[in-house]
Amino acid sequence: MPTMQDVANKANVSLSTVSHALSGKRPISKETRERIQQAIEELGFHPNELARRLANKESKILGLFFPRFQTGLSDMQFEFIQAAIDSAESHGYAILLWRSPTSTDEVIKLTQQGLVDGVILMEVRQKDERVDCLRDLNFPFSMIGRTEDNSGISFVDLDNSQAIQDAFQYLVEQGHSQIAYINYPESMVQANYGPAVYCYEGYQKALKKNGLKMITGCCESTSAAAYQVVSQLIRENPHLTALVTPNEAGLPGMYQVLQDAGKKIPADFSVIAIASQRRAERLIPSLSTMDFPTEDEGRMGVDILVDSLQEKDAAPIQKLLKAKLVIRQSSGPVLR
């Protein structure tokens, strides 16, 4: 690997001239610039990024704490990451992947070793010690999701509460009056997993606003569990005509119940879930959804972090994204 010194020798200039020619931070005469350029090409020189970053005291690398478990919505991870990489690249950063640390010690170790200038947290919980730790360290970070107290932190999150409310609003307008809400698994509700909390909050508001009967249950993220829960709700509420859920993992089970009960979608029954477009189009009949703006999340998660990196004491940026209602069921739902 040729170094900058090699280039300097070959072009008969000093090392610093080469450096400045490359960075453009100093006027260089046209002739020497050309000599240098030629030397660079002949040697096939490429600046060593480790050295450059060490001298610059910034790594130009962002860390991404990658989820440790699969909590559903996995289709989206792909689009999310693609968008995050693209955004990072456009800002001159690369993205380094780590499995999300489980202890505060790990967070400290990862952030204090100077490999990354900032980190992006995924799957943030209401109470999240990673967040507390990063805040204490005063280390730059952004969150996909949010905690209970987000003062001073930048984040981008889906407005789950609003998404659920919008879904109910639409169904009510279509004439539905008995609508079930299937929540995330009990364990996630207990653990104060953000989406589970906010979705349920949205459900409560929708109930109140529209004077609806409460018809709800939690279910594990499996089709089998979903089958059980939904079939019981249908038994208890024979006039049920619609269902709203953020628990996309259980959808095939829910579909199965309806099929077994002789209820056709969308002629006899409406289903709306919070999910990605790809996910929606992989069910039959295709799913109506509150579309998850995956790419926006990925892009903005990086953008807000880079912003805080470049303007050291900029105000935190907090974005609540709206899910868009997309009705994919070919014919309309029942009007009662």
Next chain:
Amino acid sequence: MPTMQDVANKANVSLSTVSHALSGKRPISKETRERIQQAIEELGFHPNELARRLANKESKILGLFFPRFQTGLSDMQFEFIQAAIDSAESHGYAILLWRSPTSTDEVIKLTQQGLVDGVILMEVRQKDERVDCLRDLNFPFSMIGRTEDNSGISFVDLDNSQAIQDAFQYLVEQGHSQIAYINYPESMVQANYGPAVYCYEGYQKALKKNGLKMITGCCESTSAAAYQVVSQLIRENPHLTALVTPNEAGLPGMYQVLQDAGKKIPADFSVIAIASQRRAERLIPSLSTMDFPTEDEGRMGVDILVDSLQEKDAAPIQKLLKAKLVIRQSSGPVLR
């Protein structure tokens, strides 16, 4: 950020003693070791990884060329990446993400800047200029997938040909004699996309071995396209009782055709696809598959690269993984 020199001062030793105490590459007396340890803790010192890696002349970072487009099987990306990260971490490496370069120049730039010790290629094509370029550069890399000529290169790939043959073998043993094969999109076949090529090769072998009639078609990666193709095949072959496909994106459309034709799975018809477990369990009825060993691919892709990094001129490692047949349809398929 405290540096090693700070620690040395505080512990009243020289910088190199601290360094050696940390690396353990030199015997250190118990007392000084403890003094150093105490200084480290009091200062909250963490070695600067950029500096360490610069001095060591290795970055301990692996680059992953992340797919630029979504070619299906997206459920697997998540598991794949998790496994890759874990394996990398267990070897002391981290993983850096880049969108897969589109030009040779980009490949050169990314590899020659010294930020990564090696790279992992995903979605390798039969003819892949990224591969040619890396080979010319003599830069360490491993592939998920393979090219036409893999001499001297390490890779891990699914044995697609064998997977398709195994699926046919099973169906034939169950008594099926008219079995359709739905290939990848025409464009991917034209482009010599590896999986498309090897799957079709497996299909041809299965035909020959079992003396079957050729019933096949390509279809785009959408449910709509799959619907068209499969419905035509059924029209032309009324006695069709089974279907094999690596094109999982079109599955909902295929299922729909069967449903519309009054054919129940698995009572009247058998479907076997190359897919992940998660994908299989999200269809109704759940899909029988040649299970894609996602995690093995992620882990081994990293393992073989790290191997070649540690033993400079080790022989290339080439692994063809077997997909496991998993019949998920509750009752058995038709016996004729």
Next chain:
DNA sequence: CTGTTAGCGCATTCAT
């Protein structure tokens, strides 16, 4: 066992 010193490859402040 421990200290001194010279790099690793580049950025940058002084000089000229």
Next chain:
DNA sequence: ATGAATGCGCTAACAG
């Protein structure tokens, strides 16, 4: 407009 010299934080060869 250019060069020389110092530093980024750490490793390791050399010297005791």
